[in-house]
Amino acid sequence: MTRFFLIAGEPSGDALGAALMAGLKQLDPDVQFSGVGGPLMQAEGLTSLFPMDELSVMGLAEVLPKYRALMRRINQCATQVLSDKPDALITIDSPDFSLRVAKRVKAASSIRTVHYVAPTVWAWRAGRARKMARVIDQVLALFPFEPPYMQAEGMRCDFVGHPVVSQPVASPDEAAAFRAQHGIAPETKLILALPGSRLGEVGRLAPVFGESLRPVLARHPSARVVLPAAGPVAGAVADLVASWPGNPILLDPRDNPNALTEKRAAFVAADLALAASGTVSLELAAAQTPMVIAYDMSWLSRQIIGRMMKIDTVTLVNIVTNQRVVPEYLGEACKPDRIAAALLDLLDNPDARAAQLAAEAETMRLLGQGDQPPGLRAARAVLDGLT
Structure with missing residues (x-):
């Protein structure tokens, strides 16, 4: 039985996480999930550790008043991951929160860490990839030109397609x-x-x-x-x-x-x-x-x-x-x-x-139009990374 702990912190991550969970269930019907997610991930079978809305905070002015609460949630997630001992921790975007959880997990275990959505190091702040490589084993990328940037820092990186290719288009x-x-x-x-x-x-x-x-x-x-x-x-x-x-x-x-x-x-x-x-x-x-x-x-x-x-x-x-x-x-x-x-x-x-x-x-x-849905491609990449 394969078990994953997933963390999403905003609606776009919730949508990515739900599609990934659906793909994992298609490939492994016995898979189990725990973690933090919104309504879409919950509909796929996740019982959220706490409301995802607590993590949907943007901007310095908004974060500062909630800093202590966010730190408690970071520690809570890391403690739960270490207790659950999943096959992998999958963090979805929201890097300020996600990577802090991954750092704590990596410091205390050898649990595999996967981050969904590569940082835009090709546009600015190139050093983010090197910092990320200290705590992340595998990256799931939305754009086809991103893997070399992640691989150069020692992480496995799989291009899985952009969710836009699976969104409905009017006739x-x-x-x-x-x-x-x-x-x-x-x-x-x-x-x-x-x-x-x-x-x-x-x-x-x-x-x-x-x-x-x-x-x-x-x-x-x-x-x-x-x-x-x-x-x-x-x-x-x-x-x-x-x-x-x-x-x-x-x-x-x-x-x-x-x-x-x-x-x-x-x-x-x-x-x-x-x-x-x-x-x-x-x-x-x-x-x-x-x-x-x-x-x-x-x-x-x-x-x-x-x-x-x-x-x-x-x-x-x-x-x-x-x-x-x-x-x-x-x-x-x-x-x-x-x-x-x-x-x-x-x-x-x-x-x-x-x-x-x-x-x-x-x-x-x-971006993957005409190929398998990105959620299924991401699921294959995650499972392949476990072998």
Whole structure:
């Protein structure tokens, strides 16, 4: 009988953990689980040691008041792992918490440690891989170019695919139904606006996005803007877009049980997207939607991160394909006139659109689309690591 102790600290990790658990059960029906996880992992058979929400803390200001409580949970997890003696401890993202547990476990045992989601050492803070190698035996990577960075520090690293390739994508019929529902004719340009999911970034980007769309709508006056809002910031988004041109359509998840389905349909229905930097670029790639990426932050953050960055693009489609077909406007370049010019070029230039669509399709292929689901691939890698 194989036993695993898993730790996830946030919703994205809960989803990865649940898919991994499902894969492990498929390959080993007698497998047993313990650890910390959210509702998705619990649905796969995990009884969480304590609520996962206690670990979903981001930012120095938020962590400090909860520091002692988090340290107690770190020690509690490590003590439980040492007591359970599982075949492996599997930590899922949340490195600040996870790696502290792994450190304590490794200091007192030879229990195998697996970390799911490689640190982005290819982008910044390369020394993280060396530190991680002291306490982690195996890494499960989401991107195909990550294993060499981990292997160079002595860890086994398996590329298992990105979860985006397993997420549902709306059908053409669903996209057409979305347009019909909102009175958007098939020939009308539909532009997605995605200014982020955190209050700070939405507050910073929404005014820039609105002004960027003004020249686009002046040239294409019949175009419609659709804005799928993230639940935690939907109220703020509604206020911020009130002054936008074109009477944008806000998809508000707070009172709509079908919000996720609508969002997926909107992604496929759209002709173009203006999006904040992040994994949303992969969702757009999966939907075959051309995009312009824009992002800004405080002056101090710009200076610090700018000095630490090792790459010349932050857009994952550009990084995965090693191309630069998705235009991005970051920091001081995040200006409405420049963003508007890029949006208009994508709307009016078939060659630019074709180049992006080809890169998006290649991105999905490289991330594992058409292969076994990432959760099953991760499960195979974990079990293989035990032999």
